[in-house]
Amino acid sequence: MLTSSNSVARLISPGRLILTCDALGQDLPRDFIRIKIEFCGVCGTDRSFYLGHRDEGYPISLGHEHCGTIVAVGDGVTLCRVGDFVAIDPNFRCGDCHYCRSGAGHLCVNGAVNWYSNRGYARFVDIKDTYALTLPKYRAPHMGALVEPLSVAINATEIAKCAISDEGSLVLGAGGIGTLLIFTLLETQEGEIWIYDKEPHKMAALQALYPTRVRILEDTDDRVFSVVFEATGSSSGFALGCARLAKLGRLIVVSRYHADEPAIPERLPWKQPNVYFVHLNGNGESFPKAAALMEESWGQDHDYLLSFHSLSDIDKVFSEYGTLPANKKIITME
Structure with missing residues (x-):
C-alpha cells in the first residue's frame, strides 16, 4: 500500500508559504515514478517567487533542487527502479523542436510542460521518469540536492x-x-x-x-x-x-x-x-557531469558551506533568508 498523503509547501501569496496536505493516488501513470524527497536546495529563483518578483498565479509549489529515493514506479518505467537514489533535472525537453534539435534544449518551445505533481518542497513527488538521474552512492545523501545547481554552474563555464x-x-x-x-x-x-x-x-x-x-x-x-x-x-x-x-x-x-x-x-x-x-543547465549534458563531480570532489569540509532547515520551518527560512549565514541553504524533509 502506497502512502496516501503528502505534505507540500505552497506559496499562496508573496511572502507567505504554508504547508498543505495533499492526497496521493494509489496508481501511477505508466511512465511516472514516485520519489520520497529527502533534500531540496533553496534557489534564488524560489526567492524571487517568494518576494513577488514573479507572478505565475497562486498557489504554487516551489523547489527544484531536489533528490530522494524512488518508492514506486509505473508499469512502463525502464530507466530506473524502486530503491534508486535520484536527483531531478526539472527542465523538460521535448527533443523534437528546433531548439532541442539544435542542442539548445533549455530553450525548448514545450519547456513549460510539467510532468509532475508538485515541486521539491514536499515529502513526495510523482514525476515522469525522464526527469530523474540515478546518482552514485554519495558520502552523504544531501549532496544530491547540489547536483542540479552544480549543473548550472558547469554549463556556465562550458558555454563561455x-x-x-x-x-x-x-x-x-x-x-x-x-x-x-x-x-x-x-x-x-x-x-x-x-x-x-x-x-x-x-x-x-x-x-x-x-x-x-x-x-x-x-x-x-x-x-x-x-x-x-x-x-x-x-x-x-x-x-x-x-x-x-x-x-x-x-x-x-x-x-x-x-x-x-x-x-x-x-x-x-x-x-x-x-x-x-547562461540559462538553466543548457541542453542537460551538464547534469550527469555534475553528479560525477560531486562524487569526485565534494568533501566533508565543503559541507561547512551549507545549512540545513526542516520543511516545517520553510516560511521562516525564506523570511529570514538574508540573516542566515550559510552560502547555500537546504531544506530537509526529515
Missing part, C-alpha cells in the same frame, strides 16, 4: 568556453550558484579565483576552504579581469561586472533578473566584450 585566466578570474556573488561556480572552477582548473560578495562571511568561508587559491576583492581595488562571472542576482552586480571587465573580456551572466533588470553601462561597448547570458 573559458578557463581561469592568468591574472585570475572574478566571481561576483557567493550565494548558492556563485559558490558552486567557484567550486567548479577550482576543482577542474588551475589558477586563482577572485571573489566578491556583500556578505563578508560567505567570502571568508570559501577562502578558508581554499586558502591558497581564493582571493577576496576589496572595494578599494580597481583591478579588472578578462573573465568575470556574475551571480549576484541584481542589476548592481551586473554593473559591477561590467566595470571590472577588461577590454575584449568575457562576462558570463548566470543571474536571472526579474524585478531589477540591468541597464547596459554606457562605456561597456567600448570594451568590445563577449557577454554570455
Whole structure:
C-alpha cells in the first residue's frame, strides 16, 4: 500500500508559504515514478517567487533542487527502479523542436510542460521518469540536492568556453550558484579565483576552504579581469561586472533578473566584450557531469558551506533568508 498523503509547501501569496496536505493516488501513470524527497536546495529563483518578483498565479509549489529515493514506479518505467537514489533535472525537453534539435534544449518551445505533481518542497513527488538521474552512492545523501545547481554552474563555464585566466578570474556573488561556480572552477582548473560578495562571511568561508587559491576583492581595488562571472542576482552586480571587465573580456551572466533588470553601462561597448547570458543547465549534458563531480570532489569540509532547515520551518527560512549565514541553504524533509 502506497502512502496516501503528502505534505507540500505552497506559496499562496508573496511572502507567505504554508504547508498543505495533499492526497496521493494509489496508481501511477505508466511512465511516472514516485520519489520520497529527502533534500531540496533553496534557489534564488524560489526567492524571487517568494518576494513577488514573479507572478505565475497562486498557489504554487516551489523547489527544484531536489533528490530522494524512488518508492514506486509505473508499469512502463525502464530507466530506473524502486530503491534508486535520484536527483531531478526539472527542465523538460521535448527533443523534437528546433531548439532541442539544435542542442539548445533549455530553450525548448514545450519547456513549460510539467510532468509532475508538485515541486521539491514536499515529502513526495510523482514525476515522469525522464526527469530523474540515478546518482552514485554519495558520502552523504544531501549532496544530491547540489547536483542540479552544480549543473548550472558547469554549463556556465562550458558555454563561455573559458578557463581561469592568468591574472585570475572574478566571481561576483557567493550565494548558492556563485559558490558552486567557484567550486567548479577550482576543482577542474588551475589558477586563482577572485571573489566578491556583500556578505563578508560567505567570502571568508570559501577562502578558508581554499586558502591558497581564493582571493577576496576589496572595494578599494580597481583591478579588472578578462573573465568575470556574475551571480549576484541584481542589476548592481551586473554593473559591477561590467566595470571590472577588461577590454575584449568575457562576462558570463548566470543571474536571472526579474524585478531589477540591468541597464547596459554606457562605456561597456567600448570594451568590445563577449557577454554570455547562461540559462538553466543548457541542453542537460551538464547534469550527469555534475553528479560525477560531486562524487569526485565534494568533501566533508565543503559541507561547512551549507545549512540545513526542516520543511516545517520553510516560511521562516525564506523570511529570514538574508540573516542566515550559510552560502547555500537546504531544506530537509526529515
